[in-house]
Amino acid sequence: MTGRPVRIAPSLLSADFGRLAEAVASCETAGADAIHFDVMDGRFVPNLTVGPIVLSALRGATALPFDVHLMIEEPLRTFEQYLDAGASRLAVHVEAEPHLHRFAQIVRGRGASPGVAINPGTSLLALDEAVRFVDFVLVMTVNPGWGGQSFLPGSVARVRELSELIRSRGASCEIAVDGGVGPGNAGDLAAAGAAHLVAGSAVFGRGDVAAAVATLRGAASGLRT
Secondary structure, eight states: OOSSOOEEEEBGGGSOGGGHHHHHHHHHHTTOSOEEEEEEBSSSSSOBOOOHHHHHHHHTTOSSOEEEEEEOSSGGGTHHHHHHTTEEEEEEETTTOSOHHHHHHHHHHTTSEEEEEEOTTSOGGGGTTGGGTOSEEEEESSOTTOSSOOOOTTHHHHHHHHHHHHHHTTOOOEEEEESSOOHHHHHHHHHHTEEEEEESHHHHTSSOHHHHHHHHHHHHTTOOO
16 A cells, blocks of 8 residues: 555445436545546446436536446447547456457547456456556455445455566556455455545435544545544
């Protein structure tokens, strides 16, 4: 873990979809660092969620960056729509996109940060080259497709292994983590090298978004609140 504070990005997947603008505003008031969108197409994962029209509708509701995770097949066909809709950070899956370098070039050329996501069952060696040219790696610590899942055992060690891989390649990309993140593991993830934590149920499932964000931030900093 570096001296830089770990960023907290609440995932709207766990919010009330009938009140998304209110959820976004509550995250900004709570001091969150970004808003996380889980985009699912019913093909790469079985579930369906939101598209660029939802990002566009919410863009005026907050000044927070939009952190977008594309769990979709053939992302090069549609990913620029999410940049048009206001995405600041955009990740595609290493399992779904063979042209990661092209993706990263386009995203960076649009003034946004390119990232690559990886599923729990995929070897970190699949990222051997990508860590040199993306801005971040999004480590899935649940099997993607649904919110509210339990954090997979061994995930902290996986983050630590990725951190070592990044260093060994002389790369500077950061590590983000998504899936089952909460106060009980935020500190361990930060210590293992995570710089950006995505949390859904841990933020929206506790009734008080501000208190939940503060608790996560304290846990990631090694504090007890």
